[in-house]
Each structure stands twice: as C-alpha cells, then as structure tokens.
C-alpha cells in the first residue's frame with residue numbers, strides 16, 4: 001500500500017559508519033535506501049576526529065545533498081537520518097541528526113522511534129534549567145547525557161538511556177566514538193554490518209547491500225555498542241529486556257529485501273499470503289496485490305491457492321509526493337493519480353485483492369471501486385494483518401484512534417463501507433505463525449492490533465495521541 005495516502009507512516013531511518021574515508025558518501029547511499037522510512041527531512045553529520053560537522057534539510061535525500069555538499073563532509077565517521085515527522089512535528093530544527101556543541105566537546109544524535117515519557121522528562125529537565133532547541137522528543141537524550149554526572153561519555157549515555165521509555169534506536173556520535181543503542185524491547189530494527197575494517201549500522205539491512213557492507217548481526221534489545229578506533233565493544237544499559245519487535249515492520253514498513261532478526265521481509269509477507277489462502281479460500285480467477293508492499297503477500301496467496309497472480313493494479317511511480325497535502329480531498333485525489341486498475345487483467349474476472357492493512361478505509365474503498373469500474377465481477381479483499389484498532393505510541397503514525405476504521409466497526413461494517421464482496425483479515429495467530437513457529441506472540445509488539453503494549457504508556461502521551469487527528 002502507499003504509505004502516504006493510507007495514514008500509516010514510518011517515522012525514521014538511521015545509518016552510521018565508523019572507520020571509512022568515504023563515510024559521508026556511504027551514509028548518503030545508505031539513507032537513500034532508507035528513504036521509504038521518512039521523506040520529510042534528512043541530514044548527515046561527520047567526524048574527522050577533531051570536530052563534528054553536519055548538513056541537513058527538508059525534503060528527500062537527493063534534494064538535500066549534492067556532490068559538492070557531500071564533498072564538504074570530510075571525516076572517517078558519519079551518522080545520518082531520514083525523518084517522517086510525528087512527535088514534535090516538522091520543521092528544519094527537528095530534522096536530524098541533532099548536533100550540540102559544548103565546552104567539553106560535540107555530540108550528534110540520530111533517533112528512530114518515539115519516547116513515551118518524553119514530555120514528563122522534558123518538564124523535569126526544563127524545571128532544572130534545560131532549554132530545548134527543538135520540539136522533537138529525540139533531544140531529551142542529549143540533555144540527560146549532559147546532566148549525567150559520570151566521567152566517561154559511555155557511562156553518561158548508558159545512564160541517560162536507562163531513563164527513557166518507549167521505542168528508540170539511537171546513534172550517538174562524538175568526535176572520537178560512535179554509540180549505537182536499542183531500547184530494552186527492541187521495538188525498531190537496527191543491524192550491524194562491516195565494510196572492510198569499517199563498521200556500519202542501519203535501520204534496515206537493505207542499506208548494507210547498497211553500500212556493499214556485510215551483515216554481522218542485529219543489535220539486541222537493551223544493548224549499546226561503543227565503536228571507536230580501537231574497535232567495537234558491546235555493553236548493556238538495561239538489565240532486563242524482552243524482545244518486542246514491531247510487527248508492522250514485517251507487514252508493511254521495511255523493504256522486502258531487508259532481513260529483520262534473520263527473517264527476510266519478502267518471505268515473511270509471502271508466508272502471510274500463504275496463511276491467508278488457508279484462512280480465506282475463494283473461487284476466483286486472479287490474485288492481485290496493492291503495490292508495492294502487498295505484492296509479496298499476493299504472490300504467497302497465489303502460490304498457495306493455485307490462482308494465478310496478475311498485475312491488476314499498477315502504481316504510477318512518477319507522481320509527486322502527496323503525503324504533505326493534509327486535506328482528505330487532496331489525499332483522495334492522490335489515490336487516483338498514483339494507482340490504476342488494469343482493465344485488461346480484471347475485466348470480467350473474480351478478483352482476490354491482497355492488501356497489507358486497512359487504516360482509515362478510504363483508500364481500500366477507492367481501490368475496490370477502481371477494480372469494479374475496470375470490470376471486475378467480484379472483489380474479495382484479504383488483508384495480511386489483523387484489524388488495526390489502536391494507535392501506535394512507538395513512532396508509527398497510525399492516525400488517532402477515531403480515524404482507525406476498525407476501532408469501532410466490525411469486519412462486516414468495514415466490508416460494507418469499502419464495497420467489497422467479502423473482506424477477511426488474517427488472524428493474529430496466523431500472522432505470527434507466518435513469521436515464526438518458535439517465538440509465539442512474545443517476540444513481537446502487537447499493540448495496534450491487541451491494545452497490549454510492551455511498555456507503560458504515560459498519561460501525557462495518551463493525551464497527545466487522543467487529542468490530535
């Protein structure tokens with residue numbers, strides 16, 4: 001599905017390098033491959049061992065950086081960030097990496113995720129005299145680090161991290177060190193790789209392939225890596241940790257060529273499609289997927305059902321980004337521009353349409369309508385995730401609860417609204433089994449489906465999510 005027209009958006013992607021002469025250029029390519037995780041802003045900060053220097057801007061990676069600007073970023077280490085703004089809103093000042101200079105040295109931060117206790121911490125820090133440069137939750141960590149009394153930077157960072165609640169994959173760079181930290185539930189993906197003697201970290205492994213790096217392993221929940229010219233060491237900043245990786249990374253957000261905790265995203269989606277073929281079998285002529293993220297599940301459904309997969313919907317890749325247009329009417333216009341039904345494929349056919357999720361329902365209604373207008377005689381909608389009934393507090397912009405169609409409507413009511421002949425969501429158990437036979441429901445965050453979140457949710461966070469929209 002098309003993120004920007006659906007109301008389901010990833011918040012950010014991060015990439016870092018230590019020990020390579022082309023650090024800025026590698027980060028540029030890495031960020032480019034993570035562009036699907038955020039399109040509102042991007043930045044790169046480099047270290048030459050003595051000072052940090054950064055360039056950032058609003059827009060796409062290719063719009064912000066030129067060969068000349070990348071050449072200005074001289075250094076053997078770099079961190080980069082692509083941003084989709086939710087908590088704290090947009091604006092240049094919120095584009096990351098955030099860069100801080102002080103008497104004792106500089107610090108750059110790149111964050112993917114969302115802190116659920118950011119507001120409480122911010123109030124406490126402001127009461128103690130901190131002045132925030134941005135409205136982003138990510139900046140809280142910098143203030144906590146600066147206020148920590150420990151002599152060594154890594155201990156300051158570990159102490160500061162232990163005060164955060166929520167989802168965070170952080171890259172923290174000083175002139176002489178890169179620190180890589182993942183929250184105690186490992187909600188967001190974060191992997192380590194190498195390129196010759198250099199270390200590389202990225203939100204998704206697809207970035208390693210782009211720069212020719214070799215995957216080493218995923219960062220563990222509650223782990224901090226400290227990388228410097230002496231090498232890499234791993235420490236823990238959280239004593240107890242329970243893995244709860246975001247299920248939507250597999251269902252929808254991550255690129256199909258990425259692997260998360262050893263599971264390839266395309267394969268996971270294909271397995272979800274196969275499960276759907278068992279849970280929702282139909283007599284039909286063609287299976288089609290909503291491009292791009294539902295294609296893998298549609299292939300799985302087709303393979304398991306024996307019904308041929310066809311390209312019944314195509315996406316126009318050359319239309320400008322519509323997600324920055326906030327009104328519903330413009331958003332709906334964007335759907336028409338971006339997606340078309342292929343009459344020659346669906347006319348006179350019974351179609352199984354595979355999609356990864358339904359958020360507001362408006363896009364599904366338009367696509368079903370499009371297929372029917374193109375001559376489909378039946379449209380059976382099958383969804384490779386269960387109904388999304390609850391908001392996400394961890395960095396995925398799932399809209400407010402009021403906007404989520406499944407929050408107060410039954411499957412039959414949703415079917416009527418979207419105009420499908422049938423509508424089936426994969427079962428929670430089926431979705432998890434498609435990924436793993438061994439982890440059970442325990443290895444994943446399923447909060448937006450079940451309402452059971454892996455962390456405590458603070459009242460000020462709840463207030464923020466229930467007021468907007």
Ligand code: SF4
Pocket residue numbers: 187245246247248249391392393394395396445446447448449
């Ligand atoms: S609530 Fe949903 S979208 Fe948010 S982290 Fe959990 S599974 Fe992912």
